[in-house]
Amino acid sequence: MSQPTPESYESGRGMDAHNEVMREIRARNDESYEPTEPTRVWLDEDNTPDGVRQSLTIILNTGGCRWARAGGCTMCGYVAESVEGGSVGHENLMTQIEHCLGHEAENAEKPAEIVKIYTSGSFLDEREIPAETRAAIAETFADRERIVVESLPDFVDRGKLADFLDRGLETDVAIGLETATDRVRHDAVNKYFDFADFENACAEARTAGAETGETGEPVAGVKAYLLMKPPFLAEPDAVADMKQSIRGCAAVEGCHTVSMNPCNVQRHTMVEELYHDGGFRPPWLWSICDVLESTADVDALVVSDPVGHGSDRGPHNCGECDDLVQRAIKDFDLRQDPSVFEEVSCACESTWEYVMREETAYNQPLVR
Ligand code: SF4
Ligand SMILES: [Zn+2]
Numbered sequence: 001m002s003q004p005t006p007e008s009y010e011s012g013r014g015m016d017a018h019n020e021v022m023r024e025i026r027a028r029n030d031e032s033y034e035p036t037e038p039t040r041v042w043l044d045e046d047n048t049p050d051g052v053r054q055s056l057t058i059i060l061n062t063g064g065c066r067w068a069r070a071g072g073c074t075m076c077g078y079v080a081e082s083v084e085g086g087s088v089g090h091e092n093l094m095t096q097i098e099h100c101l102g103h104e105a106e107n108a109e110k111p112a113e114i115v116k117i118y119t120s121g122s123f124l125d126e127r128e129i130p131a132e133t134r135a136a137i138a139e140t141f142a143d144r145e146r147i148v149v150e151s152l153p154d155f156v157d158r159g160k161l162a163d164f165l166d167r168g169l170e171t172d173v174a175i176g177l178e179t180a181t182d183r184v185r186h187d188a189v190n191k192y193f194d195f196a197d198f199e200n201a202c203a204e205a206r207t208a209g210a211e212t213g214e215t216g217e218p219v220a221g222v223k224a225y226l227l228m229k230p231p232f233l234a235e236p237d238a239v240a241d242m243k244q245s246i247r248g249c250a251a252v253e254g255c256h257t258v259s260m261n262p263c264n265v266q267r268h269t270m271v272e273e274l275y276h277d278g279g280f281r282p283p284w285l286w287s288i289c290d291v292l293e294s295t296a297d298v299d300a301l302v303v304s305d306p307v308g309h310g311s312d313r314g315p316h317n318c319g320e321c322d323d324l325v326q327r328a329i330k331d332f333d334l335r336q337d338p339s340v341f342e343e344v345s346c347a348c349e350s351t352w353e354y355v356m357r358e359e360t361a362y363n364q365p366l367v368r
Contacts, residue, residue, distance in 0.1 A: 018190040019071025022270060026068070029268045033061055035092040039078075039120065041100045043108050046116075047301055047334050048146060049221070049256050050170075056112040058100045062128040063087035065121030067152070067192065073178075074190050074231050077266025078120035090133045097140060115141045116148040118174070124155035135163050142167040148223060150174040153193055153201035158208035161220055165212040171220040172257070173205055178227040179241055180248030188230040190270075195248070198224070202254035223257040224249040228291070228304075228315075229283040230263060231271050234359040235352075238283060242291045250300035260304040262288055262315035275313070281365035282308075282315045285325040286352040289341045292329065296338040303333040312368075318348035 033039070039059040046055040065072060104111065117137070121128050129137075141147055147169045156173050164171040177198050178189045185191045202222045209220030226245050229238035242260060249258045262283045265275045274280035288304050295302055306329060308314025310322030317325060324344050331340045351367055359366045 014187060015190060015192070018074065018270070022068075022071035022074065022190065025270060025273065026072075026268050035061060035088045036095045036099075037061060038096040038100055041103045043104065043112060045334070046114055047303055047336070048114060049301065050145070052334055053113040053145065054108065054110075055114040055116055056100065056104050056108075057116045058097070058118070060093060060096055060117060060119045060123075060129075061088060062093070062119045062121055064128075066125065066127065068121070072190065074188065074270040075227065075263050075266065077269045077272075087127070090130055090136070093129065093133045094136060097137060101140075111144065113145040114148065115144050115146075116174070118150040122151040122155050123149040124151035124157065124160050124173070131160075134160065138163040138167050138169065142169065144169060146170040146172065148172040148174050150176070151201075152176070153197040156201040156204050158204055158211070161205065161208040162212070165208060165220060171205075171209070172223050173201065173220075174223045174225055174259075175201060176225045176227075177245075177249065178225070178230065180226075180245035181241055184230060184233065184241055188232045189227060198222075198249075199252055202252050206254035221257075222252075222255045223259060224255050226258060226260050228260050228262040228288060231274050231280050232361060234361050234364045235284065235287060236356045236359060237361065239287050239291060239356070243294055246291070246295040246300075246302055247298055250295075250298035250302075255300060257301040257303065258298075260288065260291060260302065262304065262306045262309075264308045264315065265313035279364070281368055282313065284352045284355065285309060285315050285317045285322060285329070286349060287356075288315060288329055289325065289344070292332050293338045293341050296336065301336065304329055305333065317352070318346060321346035321348065 039061045041058050044055050044057060045052055068076060117123055119128055123129050147164050151173050153175055161171055175198060178191055179185050180195050182194050205220045205222050212219055226242060228242050246258050249255050264282055265272050271280055288306060292302060292304060306315045306326060309326045310316050316322055328340045328344045355366050
């Protein structure tokens with residue numbers, strides 16, 4: 001665990017200390033990955049401002065996130081999946097894309113309308129994805145309807161988005177904002193940027209889209225990714241912060257979708273250390289239902305796709321009702337109708353209510 005020193009407090013609100021611990025934890029990972037293989041690829045369906053569409057999701061294997069190499073976010077294990085040595089060139093990245101196209105051709109009847117590309121970092125960071133590769137990927141998917149690329153807000157730039165927009169692709173930037181509260185983002189997640197940077201990125205995307213949209217309607221926007229229950233927040237505090245964050249994001253012009261990601265326990269992270277020491281429990285699925293139900297009126301799509309639901313390392317309830325509740329959440333994602341939650345119930349709801357009343361940052365987790 002982190003041993004705070006006077007220096008770490010002096011040199012900036014604990015971020016240096018967080019980074020030092022994260023570097024030490026990540027250094028224990030000795031696996032490496034092939035630069036010609038994507039980290040993961042899968043087919044799914046997604047709710048977009050234009051309705052439900054088939055999607056192809058790609059996690060490209062790149063040199064990994066710059067911030068993660070400095071230490072990085074307390075819950076993020078993606079960097080552990082990146083290629084050793086820190087960089088993947090154009091040819092190898094394009095081989096990964098070919099591999100994904102092959103996977104799609106084998107498993108789907110027709111090409112997906114949406115392509116989503118994540119990189120364990122920032123697709124728009126040219127140290128990860130060179131400009132040449134960005135243009136080639138845009139060309140490869142020019143026949144699709146919409147593309148979503150992941151990026152930290154600093155790299156969102158209208159010139160880069162033009163690669164996609166000029167080819168007629170509606171474009172979304174997926175930004176891992178995690179929370180609208182700067183203090184939680186800095187101190188619990190260890191992410192360096194501010195809400196104001198997110199607002200600027202939304203404005204930049206809107207401007208890029210407005211320049212291209214024929215009807216004057218912007219065709220570029222932002223999808224905010226929020227982290228439900230970062231470490232150190234008790235269940236009721238995490239729920240309150242999430243409700244406020246969703247409203248905060250939905251109020252920013254250009255942010256049309258909010259995706260709430262329940263924190264799961266990834267390998268080689270600070271969250272995993274806390275979890276092993278009995279100091280972290282992933283959120284209850286009931287908390288996710290509660291948030292979705294209470295923010296259903298906001299002017300944005302709000303979705304959640306709990307990863308690893310029902311397992312001890314993922315968001316879970318009692319074990320009996322997890323699949324049922326997960327189905328209700330997926331149903332809400334597609335229909336945005338909060339009445340789906342009235343149809344699920346379980347005896348463990350009263351345990352969750354107890355946690356919501358009694359859990360605090362210093363007694364958590366009250367119930368595993
Ligand atoms: S969450 Fe994003 S910014 Fe943070 S370490 Fe992981 S890839 Fe980097
Ligand atoms: Zn239950």
